[in-house]
Amino acid sequence: MGPTLVDKIAPAKMDSERSSHSDSRARTIEGGFLSIVILGASGDLAKKKTFPAIFNLFRQGFLPLNQMKIIGYARSPLSDQGLRDRLRGYLKAEHTTATKDSIDIVDKFLDLVTYISGPYDSDKGFMDLNEAISSHEQAEYGKEGPTRRLFYLALPPSVYIVVGKLLRHHCINQRGWTRVVVEKPFGKDLASAEELSKELGDLFTEQQIYRIDHYLGKEIVQNLLVMRFANRFFVPIWNRDNIANVQIVFKENFGTEGRGGYFDEYGIIRDIIQNHLLQVLCLVAMEKPVSLSPEHVRDEKVKVLRAIEPIQNKDVVLGQYDSYRDDPTVSRDSRTPTFAAVVVRINNERWDGVPFILRAGKALDSRKAEIRVQFRDAPGDIFKCKKQGRNEFVMRLQPSEAMYMKLTVKQPGLEMSATQSELDLSYHQRYQDIVIPEAYERLILDTIRGDQQHFVRRDELQVAWQIFTPLLHQIDDAQIPVIMYKNGSRGPLEAEKLVEREGYVRTSGYIWIPPSLKQEK
Template identity: 55%
Template structure:
């Protein structure tokens, strides 16, 4: 029976294009855990995967269409009817990647079978239909050349585009990588080749760009003056699990560090690109990679996991691993980027197998970046001339002590906290049930709280007091009605906040002393050469 008997039955004769996706290495770990689930997510979105598509798995294992679908089903997370519909698009062709010595010089017959299967699907569409072919190589790089040769000789589309996607690792070293690139580029045009790192598609990695460049307050913090070290930690909750034959050839450094983690490091360390185009992104990454000092043995730690306390087998207990293998499954390397922003800051890359998921953390002396906080907390950091607010919900507070230490605190109801730093003391008397006392050297920090607040900010030669319900001061006075009152004096920066009903705000700073007259609808603020007006709700 033809492989096409249960796929492509509903192809529309009026379609303008169809796409055949061939996943080479379909029985492997990468294809089952990453490639097929990613294709399923595109299928769920409907508009991201063409309507007229077939997904052909190709590997050496003897398998039927149903056997492939049964293997894939456990990796596809979604509604049963959508999973079933997607699996009907998936068929299987068994074949070799390399020709035997006796077959050298002959046409690769297994790739001809793959080409015939694709052509059978395309034959259900009219002759003027665009018939595109995508070949995804979820394979070790040692078989890239013969596979690409088979694709070139047998499987290129005569009626549309043909594209080849190659995964990491791309060779074992510089020499093999250059040789591999030369062989593949001799078969395909550059526009037909896509060298990818699937980690760049992860949400946490994509969010690095947004976190860094969409939040303007992070830019002045993201440098050697605020960050003592950056740790990029990769953990997997499983061992090689039958992948030892592949993994032992490459090890944890080639498998993860020189691709996944260096890509993440480049995103963390690079400057803002001119645009988000692939070329501009690549240029900025390349600048960072060129600034990395050569890795030394003194900054490298290697290891290999052994049998766990729960009886989980060690690396050498895997039947696919050569006896006595010294292949590392754990590594920690310390890299340094020799440029103005990161000079002297160690980038610590730590991948290993067992025991959890993927984590990214950047830790520093005066700052901790990024902060992953519960939904009830929004956190920002203050550094140098930048001052930022903290938004706190009831019974939760975060405080950061600037200087040589960065510390967050979670305050439950009826808790009190004090952090002392420098010669300046900034007290906040918070009602109800929460008290927070933070001393911040030359910097004043702000907390927005949902209840009645009395706030006192001390800064330089300027004194801004707020009392409830009456005020007496030699510099400036504002009468605040119940609810919330806020003001912050900070260096040369003057910040406004929108307050709750029945609240007015004014800020005085510098050599200018102002007395704000509170009116029902607003108040005026004098700021050196600047006069600004804030309107309040009542």
């Protein structure tokens, strides 16, 4: 049989890729037998995100073929083959039609997957899990070889502690490192987050805990530090003297869709703003770190969070889309906001007076996530172009990843008239031969490498909750009105007024169109 896709792509791929990736792959593969354990393996998160991310790392050669095992653990009564059959449809070897090579690489990966059924509160279940891990380690490396154990908790936070205790008691690695990945939400407010942090901290060191926020793994978010600190023309203008306001926006054009029960307990601020958007804000606003050491980067993020002023009620607009309560899993009298616009103010020398507007909502008119940095008007408007709109630097996180600068240019023709256009770096046009990795791929790889730069540190989590907990308690106590808005709209009109009040100038007659859509037209 000829070489399979893993032989073609993973170890060799292309000479150029071999030189650029050889060091990073070696760092990943070296270090002993690797056991990746997914707890909650039969759930949606595991089959849609976790397993596919691990598969893509394996397919690209970042994980060792003969030095690893992937073990699923859950309560569902499945066999090894039963789990493999569930996963197969979510593992995409290529972006084109299936070939024999692509089928082979899926089969190679699934051969590494085994399954153990057991409860999350049983000593026996975790003793069985440890025995399975140990047997694979010994089969490959004997009783003395180095080993690595990664436990991914694709589970509700309510069982983190009981599972953590059983992992600590029965499954801790004695021949190498142990790392534990936990998913958000990390608590519901400051008190519950601190309790969770304390209990996890009693079981594992901070170096062993990886609090995953998948927004920190997105390509454009990862590019923020490079863009800000490696380009001379951004360095002198990235401050209050030149920037009028910053918007960080998350929009979905669908509602809760089966997650109503979960969402109704948490709401849009806990689900999106307090974690995802606040993390992005830190990268936009932070000072240049001493180095790219994970601790140096996270130190600067914490400094930004500590400089944020208490949120005022006048700076908040909450909304709920009109059909939200039609979901049978949602309370009929629910006041849970599905939309929020929050103005955050940073009290430091760089950002004094610059509003950071965090907006997130479901059932809106479009789906996108982006950062919009709007600059102040150019003084001395000799071209009478203020009506065209201001300069903006926009970072589109999803979909159609891009960075573009909205700027005023001369309208082609005989007349001296100004119009708005853009300098555009659209990733799918500029990097046509490069597959942009999913956020979970990058973060799982970082966990294996022991790089915590893109994970949330305990003190960072604490300060983030300190910012939002007073507001969340007011919302829970019905002290802030929740305004109804139409499904498919831009959200409450009051949010538009809030953004306008904070100085955002909307561009008239200009819409950015991704190059891929332009070509289709």
